[in-house]
Amino acid sequence: MTQFIGVEDMRRLVRSTGTKAFLTQxxxxxxxxxxxxxxxxxxxxxxxxxxxxxxxxxxxxDGQLYSFKYVNGHPNNPKTGKLTVTAFGVLADVASGYPLVISEMTLLTALRTAATSAFAAGLLARKDSRVMALVGAGAQSEFQALAFQALLGIEEIRVHDPDVLAVDKFMANAAGFGMTLVRCTDVAEAVAGADIVTVCTAVKGRQAVIEAGMLRPGTHINAIGGDCPGKTELHRDILDLGKYFTEFTPQTRVEGEIQQAAADYPVAELWEVLAGVKDGRTGDADVTVFDSVGFAIEDFSALRLVYDLTAGKRRMVDLVPELDDPKNLYGELVGAAHPKLVEPA
Amino acid sequence: MTQFIGVEDMRRLVRSTGTKAFLTQxxxxxxxxxxxxxxxxxxxxxxxxxxxxxxxxxxxxDGQLYSFKYVNGHPNNPKTGKLTVTAFGVLADVASGYPLVISEMTLLTALRTAATSAFAAGLLARKDSRVMALVGAGAQSEFQALAFQALLGIEEIRVHDPDVLAVDKFMANAAGFGMTLVRCTDVAEAVAGADIVTVCTAVKGRQAVIEAGMLRPGTHINAIGGDCPGKTELHRDILDLGKYFTEFTPQTRVEGEIQQAAADYPVAELWEVLAGVKDGRTGDADVTVFDSVGFAIEDFSALRLVYDLTAGKRRMVDLVPELDDPKNLYGELVGAAHPKLVEPA
Incomplete structure (x- = not known):
């Protein structure tokens, strides 16, 4: 039997753990x-x-556990009431190849993206960062606000989205976060005075939502939305201004902001900064850019956390047969010789 | 909501359809x-x-539907009561990226492998084939026997496996198939007089289960078990004797019997034979080899069939959220502002 974590299970897990505590873990x-x-x-x-x-x-x-995530990105989905991004994933045992848990990951991806953003900013942003611009008030926005409050000590969010209803939604959801919320009429106003700029828009195409001239020295940019070929959010002039940091560079060169750069444009991977192998921020005037596209190891971490948190309270589904004789797939499941009944969960 | 087809659902579907009818469809x-x-x-x-x-x-x-399968291959699993191969898969809608159905595929993979073998043999074997050697009496064996009976008119199975209990199991399961069953003491005896030789062993490593000297002219070899790097079943001398046919050649050159051959060893893909673009069998003396490794399109076909057969009688799971406002993931699932309750299936 395989553990199944549906949307409702995940929702209950996050609510009972507390969103900020979950993001921190x-x-x-x-x-x-x-x-x-x-x-x-x-x-x-x-x-x-x-x-x-x-x-x-x-x-x-990692040689002990295997994971994969299925994820879609369809920018026009909201027009028909669907989510832009949905996901689910599996954690499996490498030694047997058996899946351990299949889990919803739409909510979990939103959480892991925000947790990874905050982890990266913890490595790269100025320690005295208190004000964050939030450009894009879509499905990811509240998670980013909470993660940066919990892990970076961000106190003020300056939000802009051309979709006024999305901003209304953000303001209503974030009203109880205990943060100062500032609704801004354009991107430049949101970015003005921000220590950290989080960009999470879903529009496809080469955008230049953030321009070099908007940024003051020392800013950390958390660029979430440029995450597939042909989809970028930062003006290419920022390539000359900032130091770019990636998750897994071969993927980011195809999907991230640096798809606009030369193939040898210098970047450092987050793990290299964490390990002290490469420099992160070297001074308060550096502009640092986390060119986030999302990488499989983050999903691995997220599934591992969920698996640990749900030990002992797992709903099971019959995704893999349990046979008395593993060579007798036919006899035990199809044939009449061994009419064993397996009850569905 | 996403359709869920568990092991018990699949078992009931195959039993109610009839195994031979299911294989034929x-x-x-x-x-x-x-x-x-x-x-x-x-x-x-x-x-x-x-x-x-x-x-x-x-x-x-195919541009309309997307599918993937998760499958493991662990030859030592049976020692601890587990199956060598387990699988599950998903069929999804390309336009929205939403999964339509998640299905067990351990049983379905056994069925699709046998159906593909019989489809390939229908293209490649002599039309008067009536006797099949079955080398390997593991989990795949009964499905192969039934598929070749249903689709090729095979009347006699000559079975050998060094595991006597596996042969006992096969003989018991196949007793009601209406075929002549001959238990053979070694591979050569099983192959002697066979029109078609099906090889489905699970042992890793470079094996030479079938040797060129065992084969008579006109034989069709259905080589199932050589399906990953370093795992082959046919002696390399058969490369000089037979014409090899593949599913998707770039994958087969890495995983199939032809991993033993030069990189330019000539092969034809099944679809090319089907389309008349390349020759299949050109005479009754040809030795033809279906170098089966299993390809994603076969799983796509299998999921498509299951999706069609289960229309209107689907068990659902909450793998993907349903939101009133697709941008309000936080508010509808985590926040207190919209305490909407989604009931699990």
Missing amino acids: LADYVRHDFSRWTEFEKSARVASHSREGVIELMPTS | LADYVRHDFSRWTEFEKSARVASHSREGVIELMPTS
């Missing part, structure tokens, strides 16, 4: 797995592109 | 999809190898 798991980076099997995700969007598979393994 | 679906081969996005599967085995992801898409 998740950032710890991400940090732990990034600190043992070389133990992981890493590959760029396998993407299937269509006119409407992309479907991706993101596998990784 | 499945071979039709495989033939249909192989006949529109160029419409599919094709890639070698993504494999994660460990000391104990392999975990693979096998995605494909």
Whole structure:
């Protein structure tokens, strides 16, 4: 039997743990797995592109556990009441190849993206950062605000989205966060005075939502939304201004902001900064950019946390047969000779 | 909500449809999809190898539907009561990226492998084939026997496996198939007089289960078990004797029997034979070899059949959130502002 964690199970887990506590634990798991980076099997995700969007598979393994995530990105989905990004994933036992848990990951991806952003900002942003611009008030926005409050001590959010209803939604959800919320009429106003700039828009195409001229020295940019070929959010002038940091560079060169840069544009991976192998921020005037596209190890960390938190209270589904004789698949499941009944969960 | 087809659901579907009828329909679906081969996005599967085995992801898409399968291969699993191969898969809607159905595929993979074998043999074997050697009496054996009876008119099975209990199991399961069953003491005896030789062993390593000297002219070899790097079943001398046919050659050159051959060893893909682009069998004396490793399009066909057969009687799980406002993931699932309750299935 395989553990199943549906949307309602995940919702209850996060609510009972507390969103900020969950984000904090998740950032710890991400940090732990990034600190043992070389133990992981890493590959760029396998993407299937269509006119409407992309479907991706993101596998990784540390030799003991294997995980993969299925995730789609379809910017026009909200027009028909669907989510832009949905996801689910599996954690499996490498020794047997058996899946341990299949889990919803739409909510979990939102959480791990925010936790990873905050983990990266903890490495790269100025320690006295208190004000964050939030450009894009979509499904990811509240998670970013909470993660940066919990892990970075951010006190003020300056939010802008051309979709006024999205900002209304953010303001209503964040009203109880205990943060100062400032609704801004354009991107420049949101970015003005911000220590950290989080950009999470879903529009496809080469955008230049953030321009170099908007940024003051010392800013950390958390660039979430530029995450597939042809989709960027930062003006390419920022390439000359900032130091770029990646998760797994071979994937980011194809999908991230640095797809606009030369193939040898210098970057450092987060794990290298964490391990002290490469420099992160070297002074208060550096502009640092986390060119986030999302990497399989973050999903691995997230599934591992969920698996640990749900020990002993797991709903099971019959995804894999249990046979008395593993060579007798036919006889035990199909044939009449051994009419064993397996009860569904 | 996403359709969920567990082991028990699949078992009931196959039993109510009838195994031979299911195999016949499945071979039709495989033939249909192989006949529109160029419409599919094709890639070698993504494999994660460990000391104990392999975990693979096998995605494909025809532009309307997307599918992937998770499958493991762990030859030592039966020692601890587990199956060598387990699998599950997903069929998804390309336009929205939403999963339509998540299905057990351990049983379904056994069925699709047998259906594909019979489809290939229908293209390649002599039409007067009546006797099949079955080398390996493991989990795949009964499905092969039934598929070749249903689709090729095979009347006699000559079975050998060094595991006597596996042969006992096969003989018991196949007793009601209405075929002549001959228990053979070694491989040579099983192969003697056979029109078709099906090889499905699970042992890792370079084996030479079948040697060129055992084969008479006109034999069709259905080579199932050589399906990952370092795992082959046919003596390399057969490369000089037979014409080899593949599913998707870039994958087969890495995983199939032809990993023993030069990189330019000539092969034809099944779809090319089906389309008349390349020759299949050109005379009654040809030795033909289906170098089967399993390809994603066969799983696509199998999931498509199951989806069609289960229309209107689907068990649902909450793998993907349903939101009133797709941008309000936080508010509807985590926040207190909209305490909407989603009931689990």
